[in-house]
Amino acid sequence: MPRPEIEQITFTVDGREVEAPAGTMLADAAKLGDVDIPVFCYEPKLGAPVGACRMCLVEIEGIPKLQTACSTPVRDGMVVDTQNPRVKSAQESVVEFLLLNHPLDCPVCDKGGECPLQDISFGWGRGETRFVEPKRHFQKPVELSPLIAIDRERCILCYRCVRFSQEVSEDYQLILHERGADTFVGTFDGHPYVAPFSGNIMELCPVGALTSQAYRFRARPWDIEQSGSVCTMCPGQCNVSYTVRDDRVVRVLNRQNDAVDDGWLCDRGRFAYQSTYVDERVTGPLVRENGRLVEASWDRALATAAKLIDAAGDRVGALAGGSASNEDGWLLRRLMTEVVGSRDFDSRPAGLLSAGLQAALDAPEAQATVEDLDWAHAVLVLDTEPVDDMPVLDLRLRKGIRRNGVRLAVATSRPSALDPNAELTVRFAPGAGEAFVCALDAAIGGVGDVTGLAAAAGADPEAVEALGRMLREAGDDVIVVWGERLTHIADPERAANAARALLKASGRLGLLDGRTGSGLLQVPSGGNGRGLREIGVLPNVAPGFSEPAKVGRSSREIATATSAGELDVLHLLHVDPVATFPDRALWQSALGKARGVVAHAAFLTEGVAAHADVVFPSEASAEKEGTVTHPDGRLQRLRPAVGKPEGTLPTWQVLSHLITALGGRATALTSMMVTTEITEAVPFYAGITHDEIGGFGVRWQDRDASEDFPAGDTGPFSLDAPVAAASPNGALRLGSFRSVWSSPEVRHAPALKFLAPKQRAELNPDDAADRGIRHGQRVLVTADGTVVSATAHLRTTSPRGSVFLETGLGDESASALQSTEATVPSMVTVESA
Numbered sequence: 001m002p003r004p005e006i007e008q009i010t011f012t013v014d015g016r017e018v019e020a021p022a023g024t025m026l027a028d029a030a031k032l033g034d035v036d037i038p039v040f041c042y043e044p045k046l047g048a049p050v051g052a053c054r055m056c057l058v059e060i061e062g063i064p065k066l067q068t069a070c071s072t073p074v075r076d077g078m079v080v081d082t083q084n085p086r087v088k089s090a091q092e093s094v095v096e097f098l099l100l101n102h103p104l105d106c107p108v109c110d111k112g113g114e115c116p117l118q119d120i121s122f123g124w125g126r127g128e129t130r131f132v133e134p135k136r137h138f139q140k141p142v143e144l145s146p147l148i149a150i151d152r153e154r155c156i157l158c159y160r161c162v163r164f165s166q167e168v169s170e171d172y173q174l175i176l177h178e179r180g181a182d183t184f185v186g187t188f189d190g191h192p193y194v195a196p197f198s199g200n201i202m203e204l205c206p207v208g209a210l211t212s213q214a215y216r217f218r219a220r221p222w223d224i225e226q227s228g229s230v231c232t233m234c235p236g237q238c239n240v241s242y243t244v245r246d247d248r249v250v251r252v253l254n255r256q257n258d259a260v261d262d263g264w265l266c267d268r269g270r271f272a273y274q275s276t277y278v279d280e281r282v283t284g285p286l287v288r289e290n291g292r293l294v295e296a297s298w299d300r301a302l303a304t305a306a307k308l309i310d311a312a313g314d315r316v317g318a319l320a321g322g323s324a325s326n327e328d329g330w331l332l333r334r335l336m337t338e339v340v341g342s343r344d345f346d347s348r349p350a351g352l353l354s355a356g357l358q359a360a361l362d363a364p365e366a367q368a369t370v371e372d373l374d375w376a377h378a379v380l381v382l383d384t385e386p387v388d389d390m391p392v393l394d395l396r397l398r399k400g401i402r403r404n405g406v407r408l409a410v411a412t413s414r415p416s417a418l419d420p421n422a423e424l425t426v427r428f429a430p431g432a433g434e435a436f437v438c439a440l441d442a443a444i445g446g447v448g449d450v451t452g453l454a455a456a457a458g459a460d461p462e463a464v465e466a467l468g469r470m471l472r473e474a475g476d477d478v479i480v481v482w483g484e485r486l487t488h489i490a491d492p493e494r495a496a497n498a499a500r501a502l503l504k505a506s507g508r509l510g511l512l513d514g515r516t517g518s519g520l521l522q523v524p525s526g527g528n529g530r531g532l533r534e535i536g537v538l539p540n541v542a543p544g545f546s547e548p549a550k551v552g553r554s555s556r557e558i559a560t561a562t563s564a565g566e567l568d569v570l571h572l573l574h575v576d577p578v579a580t581f582p583d584r585a586l587w588q589s590a591l592g593k594a595r596g597v598v599a600h601a602a603f604l605t606e607g608v609a610a611h612a613d614v615v616f617p618s619e620a621s622a623e624k625e626g627t628v629t630h631p632d633g634r635l636q637r638l639r640p641a642v643g644k645p646e647g648t649l650p651t652w653q654v655l656s657h658l659i660t661a662l663g664g665r666a667t668a669l670t671s672m673m674v675t676t677e678i679t680e681a682v683p684f685y686a687g688i689t690h691d692e693i694g695g696f697g698v699r700w701q702d703r704d705a706s707e708d709f710p711a712g713d714t715g716p717f718s719l720d721a722p723v724a725a726a727s728p729n730g731a732l733r734l735g736s737f738r739s740v741w742s743s744p745e746v747r748h749a750p751a752l753k754f755l756a757p758k759q760r761a762e763l764n765p766d767d768a769a770d771r772g773i774r775h776g777q778r779v780l781v782t783a784d785g786t787v788v789s790a791t792a793h794l795r796t797t798s799p800r801g802s803v804f805l806e807t808g809l810g811d812e813s814a815s816a817l818q819s820t821e822a823t824v825p826s827m828v829t830v831e832s833a
Contacts, residue, residue, distance in 0.1 A: 322526010343552025360712025429458030443468025
């Protein structure tokens with residue numbers, strides 16, 4: 001559906017003339033005239049109004065009956081009265097009726113002091129009731145889930161929570177049980193409400209019926225403060241508001257920024273703040289002594305780290321994790337290039353693309369925004385699972401399909417949560433993304449051997465042809481949401497070929513022409529993946545995608561060189577490659593053979609705990625200051641909501657101290673000064689200030705400085721002979737995925753521990769039957785003598801010939817069976833334990 005053209009109309013409310021966009025609901029349009037119409041059930045984020053609570057009744061000239069303002073669109077010349085005796089009587093009666101069974105327990109209710117029901121009762125209520133009958137009673141509180149408590153006596157049956165479950169997140173778990181005065185909210189099967197976005201219903205609730213188990217009875221509105229920042233746990237970078245009491249975060253709410261998150265949060269971003277205050281967190285420097293990490297002073301830790309790096313000369317490799325801010329990444333880059341004299345640093349877990357190719361993929365004319373997904377004619381989700389990789393993107397896509405008829409196609413190796421919403425789904429073999437995009441390009445262009453290329457990708461040629469036809473015929477606004485892992489290929493030529501094929505296919509669709517509403521949207525592997533590559537934290541890319549004079553080693557090459565004794569020291573910035581990178585065995589060897597490992601970490605993950613010689617504490621999200629860059633190019637500010645624990649320094653300051661200790665020059669005294677250095681070095685960031693970024697961020701593509709973006713260079717390439725996926729031939733191809741719940745923060749947050757994933761082997765029921773495996777049975781997945789134990793999870797939508805394991809689960813991780821040096825994905829055997 002094309003974006004609607006906005007037409008302004010004029011209407012009158014309470015004697016005031018107001019201008020508003022045509023079609024705006026009266027409850028919203030009245031606010032433009034500073035008139036507040038009370039509502040309970042209405043929430044624009046939920047979609048079309050239902051007019052259930054009747055709180056917003058108003059009188060409209062020419063209509064005999066009172067009308068609900070939430071479901072009445074404004075029209076030119078409309079005359080509205082919200083304050084006459086007839087309206088006032090109706091509103092007072094609705095409040096009186098809503099309070100009929102409400103327990104009026106405001107003094108002990110968590111919502112007391114910030115409750116819409118309280119506000120509306122004082123502003124529009126009668127102040128007395130005619131009802132003297134006994135109130136209804138329910139057991140209270142009831143655990144709706146381990147995260148959410150429900151006080152059913154307080155519920156006013158506004159339907160908001162049920163509508164979110166059924167119409168927004170589409171998990172369909174919440175329903176209304178019983179009828180009449182006995183109605184209550186619950187899950188349809190009586191099981192706990194566990195879903196990636198369940199916490200949003202607590203913010204939607206206009207009374208104190210749904211409350212956070214983690215926040216319950218922890219604070220009252222008059223002794224807390226709200227502090228806005230950005231969540232960096234995934235590329236979604238949702239805007240958050242930290243609830244702070246006594247310099248501690250006690251709750252996380254959404255800080256609505258429609259261009260980024262549409263007003264929603266995933267449960268990881270909402271509850272993982274608890275990990276800030278657990279005993280396992282690293283809050284001071286650690287130094288290895290007699291084989292053990294022990295507490296040390298800052299002077300000793302900095303001196304030890306400087307000594308290790310200095311002794312290694314230029315034989316130092318560095319890795320930056322996705323949670324690193326632009327400022328952290330910039331100072332790590334300065335430390336390596338200006339002081340150490342090495343370009344062996346990377347911010348990607350695998351793969352290597354040239355500066356020209358990176359520039360072509362990120363060019364302003366090729367970029368779609370998150371908001372564009374609402375109105376696209378068609379969207380292709382390619383080699384990414386939004387609910388795991390960038391959760392709010394999942395909700396945005398569902399919204400576009402539901403409200404505006406966006407046509408969705410999903411092309412992945414593993415079945416996606418979006419498959420039921422997709423008009424077309426295509427499966428290809430794990431690791432065969434290069435061959436698939438080559439086949440897709442041929443299908444879109446109508447030339448080339450689609451059948452042969454699809455077979456090389458392990459995909460159905462007819463499905464690939466249908467996908468190409470759908471994208472060609474969809475219309476002008478087509479968006480490709482693609483996962484960075486598409487280019488996580490060990491062979492640089494294959495990685496480049498996959499990227500070039502994607503660009504060629506996008507060019508055929510006209511996505512690279514700068515049209516508003518179409519283009520590419522990359523989902524990085526880390527939260528600030530785009531920002532780190534734009535400032536040059538890559539071995540072969542300088543700031544602003546310029547070509548460096550010298551090219552360094554990629555992350556895999558760093559691991560190989562360290563294992564071979566060619567690099568002596570590894571510097572790990574907010575990353576543990578043993579836990580999160582492909583080829584676990586290679587990284588265990590690299591860290592084990594390194595003469596020194598310097599790490600910045602909030603928790604002692606397995607690689608850091610076993611191999612780090614110096615550990616510097618990292619700030620939690622609520623303590624961090626700096627900037628990050630959203631996947632669509634929006635720079636956003638991180639603002640500290642609480643102070644850091646005694647003994648913790650900001651990461652940028654630690655890196656500055658290291659630069660000074662190694663004989664370099666520390667040019668920045670504050671985080672903002674580091675930001676200024678970045679904007680001076682990256683041409684298309686030129687002139688960006690913290691004030692311009694403000695509370696909602698700024699897309700650099702929308703500024704004049706974007707004209708200084710370098711021209712991309714795809715270079716010569718051929719789409720004729722991509723590496724074919726291996727034939728199972730009795731074994732199974734190994735695919736991998738990372739759950740939204742797989743992170744140290746989830747494992748250490750008391751409220752989320754129950755969601756920490758355990759290894760499961762997802763496979764097709766027919767493949768399982770061939771091996772005598774039942775659902776829920778323990779199985780052994782074996783490759784080259786390495787064995788991983790898992791629980792069999794049978795999925796009818798899982799493609800035959802493949803098995804999928806999770807990453808980030810220690811010894812049982814999929815990465816224990818993967819080798820980044822392999823030309824094709826690992827082949828494994830699966831058998832009963």
